[in-house]
Amino acid sequence: MITEAKQNKQSMYDTVLNQFNKTADLIDLNPNIRRILALTNNEIIVHFPVKMDNGEVEIFTGYRVQHNNALGPYKGGLRYHPTVDVDAAKALAMWMTWKTSLAGLPYGGAKGGIQLDPRNYSLSELERITRRFTYALGENIGPEHDIPAPDVNTNAQTMAWIADTYMSTKSTSERSQNQHVVTGKPVGSGGLEGRDRATGFGVYLTIKMLYESRGENLEGKTFIVQGFGNVGYWASKFLTEDGATLLAVQDAHATLINEKGISVEDLFEHSSPRKGSIKGFTGAVEMEPEEFFGLECDLLIPAALGNQITAENAYKIKAAVVAEGANGPTDAEGEQILLQQGVTIIPDILCNSGGVIGSYFEWLQNRNGELWELDEVMQKLEKKIKQVFKNVSNEVAERKTDWRTAAYIIAISRIETSYTQRGIFP
Ligand SMILES: NC(=O)C1=CN([C@@H]2O[C@H](COP(=O)(O)OP(=O)(O)OC[C@H]3O[C@@H](n4cnc5c(N)ncnc54)[C@H](OP(=O)(O)O)[C@@H]3O)[C@@H](O)[C@H]2O)C=CC1
Numbered sequence: 503m504i505t506e507a508k509q510n511k512q513s514m515y516d517t518v519l520n521q522f523n524k525t526a527d528l529i530d531l532n533p534n535i536r537r538i539l540a541l542t543n544n545e546i547i548v549h550f551p552v553k554m555d556n557g558e559v560e561i562f563t564g565y566r567v568q569h570n571n572a573l574g575p576y577k578g579g580l581r582y583h584p585t586v587d588v589d590a591a592k593a594l595a596m597w598m599t600w601k602t603s604l605a606g607l608p609y610g611g612a613k614g615g616i617q618l619d620p621r622n623y624s625l626s627e628l629e630r631i632t633r634r635f636t637y638a639l640g641e642n643i644g645p646e647h648d649i650p651a652p653d654v655n656t657n658a659q660t661m662a663w664i665a666d667t668y669m670s671t672k673s674t675s676e677r678s679q680n681q682h683v684v685t686g687k688p689v690g691s692g693g694l695e696g697r698d699r700a701t702g703f704g705v706y707l708t709i710k711m712l713y714e715s716r717g718e719n720l721e722g723k724t725f726i727v728q729g730f731g732n733v734g735y736w737a738s739k740f741l742t743e744d745g746a747t748l749l750a751v752q753d754a755h756a757t758l759i760n761e762k763g764i765s766v767e768d769l770f771e772h773s774s775p776r777k778g779s780i781k782g783f784t785g786a787v788e789m790e791p792e793e794f795f796g797l798e799c800d801l802l803i804p805a806a807l808g809n810q811i812t813a814e815n816a817y818k819i820k821a822a823v824v825a826e827g828a829n830g831p832t833d834a835e836g837e838q839i840l841l842q843q844g845v846t847i848i849p850d851i852l853c854n855s856g857g858v859i860g861s862y863f864e865w866l867q868n869r870n871g872e873l874w875e876l877d878e879v880m881q882k883l884e885k886k887i888k889q890v891f892k893n894v895s896n897e898v899a900e901r902k903t904d905w906r907t908a909a910y911i912i913a914i915s916r917i918e919t920s921y922t923q924r925g926i927f928p
């Protein structure tokens with residue numbers, strides 16, 4: 503309902519650079535490392551033709567931005583959305599670098615996608631578009647070089663097409679060694695049990711841990727969620743199973759409210775066959791989209807696009823906690839207002855890091871020829887997320903600062919240490 507970056511005064515790229523510069527000043531980051539991290543390593547733009555169902559040829563533009571690989575291969579999702587452009591991909595790639603570093607994963611950061619609205623294409627057109635995009639990217643991706651994953655409007659099926667296309671470019675004997683060129687694949691094609699819910703689980707767990715650190719729990723807490731896709735659905739499911747109540751949901755087509763609580767499973771059943779849209783759900787009523795952020799609730803979860811919380815709406819927010827399931831949902835001005843209002847923001851690079859941690863497990867599973875069971879995955883995920891949360895929480899306490907600043911200090915300091923240890927910069 504609210505549109506992304508371009509229509510806002512600040513772009514996502516402005517938002518991430520602002521966050522980075524603030525931290526670089528705070529930690530007195532080595533000036534050479536600062537110059538490197540303020541730029542992206544590679545910005546790949548490909549144009550490729552695809553034959554549509556009606557026989558006509560359409561030309562698409564795809565992007566892959568590789569921000570930094572000081573800590574390991576580039577890692578990050580692919581987004582299919584009309585707002586995808588090089589600036590959006592640059593911002594999202596930078597967030598991946600901070601996120602993988604914060605989580606202590608042996609990865610750098612990348613992001614990309616195609617500028618299109620998938621609703622305008624049939625499934626077979628989307629398959630052909632994805633396969634041609636993969637060919638066009640060529641060796642710019644690879645299992646030890648740059649490993650894509652799902653993001654907005656892409657899913658396990660998209661990843662299966664990419665893996666299949668990429669592997670088909672290899673000799674028969676090398677194919678199986680290339681399965682980990684993407685993560686988030688379907689279980690049965692090298693995918694990891696639990697990767698589907700990993701991001702939403704991380705969102706839930708970080709919220710739960712925050713409340714626990716204050717001697718509270720989720721029982722009786724009310725929340726609202728923007729975006730009811732992979733992240734919004736799974737986060738809502740885990741939260742309601744632990745006693746919280748979902749009051750309102752917003753997607754690109756509707757904003758729904760039910761003060762008695764919305765059934766997450768019923769809403770999911772309703773939305774799945776409708777290409778994800780929640781519109782028309784009878785277990786809630788439609789409300790004005792502009793009133794969504796101002797609803798009385800304990801917790802707000804933006805789980806859709808970037809730059810949604812801005813100077814125009816932040817002052818309306820009543821929730822005491824904002825848990826960033828989405829990447830970059832709060833711009834610099836929005837954040838300033840929230841902090842002044844005493845709102846705790848669980849920052850994206852911590853809150854939604856369960857996804858890339860799950861991807862790391864899938865990558866290891868494929869690399870080592872193993873099959874991990876769901877219980878094992880969820881236990882490992884929980885342990886890792888708790889560890890990352892604790893690190894940030896300690897930094898918050900030590901520095902007496904907000905959660906994003908604390909998370910950025912850890913993430914950027916780790917990259918600085920790596921460059922320094924390698925002796926590149928005195
Ligand atoms: N998938 C993952 O593992 C991870 C995702 N993220 C981030 O989480 C966010 C959501 O990703 P994911 O759940 O995978 O994406 P999905 O494509 O599964 O879902 C996106 C959701 O956002 C909604 N949405 C899109 N545009 C708007 C808008 N203008 N206003 C309100 N709602 C809107 C969509 O509604 P509709 O269906 O009507 O278009 C849909 O409900 C993104 O920021 C992504 O980068 C972060 C880490 C990992």
Ligand SMILES: O=C(O)CCC(=O)C(=O)O
Pocket residue numbers: 577578579580598601649650651652653685686829854855857858859861
């Ligand atoms: O799973 C991954 O590799 C990355 C997921 C992603 O795009 C993100 O965390 O924003």
